[in-house]
Amino acid sequence: MQAWGSARGRALATGVLLLSLALAACGEETPRAKPPADATGSSSSSPSSPSSGQPTVADPAHSVPPPGKIEGCCQGADILVYSQEPLSDDMTSQIRKIDGIDATEPLSLAQVAIENRVITIGAVDPASYRRFARSDIAQLQEVWDRVAGGELAIDTPLGKKLQDDAGFLKLGNDQDAARVHIGAYALQVPQVDAVVNEKWAETLGMRRGNALLVSTDLTSPQVVQDKIQKIVGKDLSVQILGPDLDLSATQTAFLTGGSVAEAVGTFSYRVIGGGRITPESSWVSENIRSEPVPILGTVTCHKVMIPQLRAALLEVQSRGLADKIHPGEYAGCFYPRFIANTTQLSLHSFGIALDMNVPGNQRGTVGEMDRDVVAIFKKWGFAWGGDWGYTDPMHFEMNRLVDVR
Structure with a gap:
């Protein structure tokens, strides 16, 4: 059939x-x-x-x-x-x-x-x-x-x-x-x-x-x-x-649609069950890094995002806002998986998104994310899920390349 x-x-x-x-x-x-x-x-x-x-x-x-x-x-x-x-x-x-x-x-x-x-x-x-x-x-x-x-x-x-x-x-x-x-x-x-x-x-x-x-x-x-x-x-x-x-x-x-997508690269993957995938190892070894950043400690993300993430967190720290981000409530960056109950990939599969302060920033809510922190992340090339029609205020994703010096 x-x-x-x-x-x-x-x-x-x-x-x-x-x-x-x-x-x-x-x-x-x-x-x-x-x-x-x-x-x-x-x-x-x-x-x-x-x-x-x-x-x-x-x-x-x-x-x-x-x-x-x-x-x-x-x-x-x-x-x-x-x-x-x-x-x-x-x-x-x-x-x-x-x-x-x-x-x-x-x-x-x-x-x-x-x-x-x-x-x-x-x-x-x-x-x-x-x-x-x-x-x-x-x-x-x-x-x-x-x-x-x-x-x-x-x-x-x-x-x-x-x-x-x-x-x-x-x-x-x-x-x-x-x-x-x-x-x-x-x-x-x-x-x-x-x-x-x-x-x-x-x-x-x-x-x-x-x-x-x-x-x-x-x-x-x-x-x-x-x-x-x-x-x-x-x-x-x-x-x-x-x-x-x-x-x-x-x-x-x-992934296509602009300079960020071009920088991320393309990979093949296998579905391994439970909504998860395994990207090809050559892409992972070329692109995914585990490095220390301020406030959060060691993160595992795409190499193009880490400099911008580090710059955003440094500014958060320098402006006395570090207590607005809770390291114990960080839910990760690179997590190769589908959106729940779909076969559509999440941007976490590419390592260019992260979730922070999870308990107080659930989907569909206004959330508790400090708006000065949000503004700093936007300055350093991130979009915020709290701006979406169906909000996701814990979520930040890379939406442009920023030259970090």
Whole structure:
């Protein structure tokens, strides 16, 4: 049985798909978003601009030609091949020739950090990628018109949790990370949280063509998984798609979205149970350090963050605020794991976040963190979880590189 379903075996779903009808201009001003509208998952959805018959382009700098009506719907998204580097033409050609593979679709994949939650985003060709979405969503024209027009389509619960008041999502935890408007709430292919069109790949610093969706139609994906793995090598991720993460597959963490993400680097990892992961040892030895810092003592973090953390704590100490940070209530920095009850990595997995004064600063509260301490950490390149829509006042994460002298 296929993990995501095949074109022959699926019936149209009747669930409701929420579409955000707010269009965003590309510029400094944030337009006022209209409330989301409800639309059924049918193929008769009207275009964004009924008067002209052409969909409205929300972001001209990131737009591609509209996809037009879908033809040949649909393919099952059964296997995802994911690499840190672009897949070669020869590699993808060999995969397509495997008996039992019905169709393939190249895309670019990376992770972006949003409020300590690392989500997977795909840069896709909306005209061809839509064939791999669930059939009701594949046929809903407005979703793909909006992706072509520069907007983002995202799973409904995640989008509603992370969007700002104007319906935008900041793609990365860097202070100056790009923002994209949410054009549609739409269920995505398993293990992909959101999609934009391929014009966004350059803006986000993504590796072009580093992933491949594979449809096996009536063939079980397990039959071809090992054959694909032999072609791409044992270190690349070849995972069978479904509602749960394929625990047998090597996974790839490719953080993107700005200078901090670039400095952190990319690693492969294995899932070891209990919500934890094991990053590849070469990345850990190259990047993770245990060093002494003021107030907290020895910390284990990414090497790019430690100088800024040390500078922030030195200033806290020099200004007589050391008693506002409680070393016994420090909950760590490098802790490779998923966000609870998800398969989305935490920024602690990259060693660029830390939790302090835990008991009095629980999620969803204003917290007791001293605001002068918060201001000092912001000065030295950290974002504070207390500023988020769903607050996390114990949490600080690196959001820009600061030259420490």
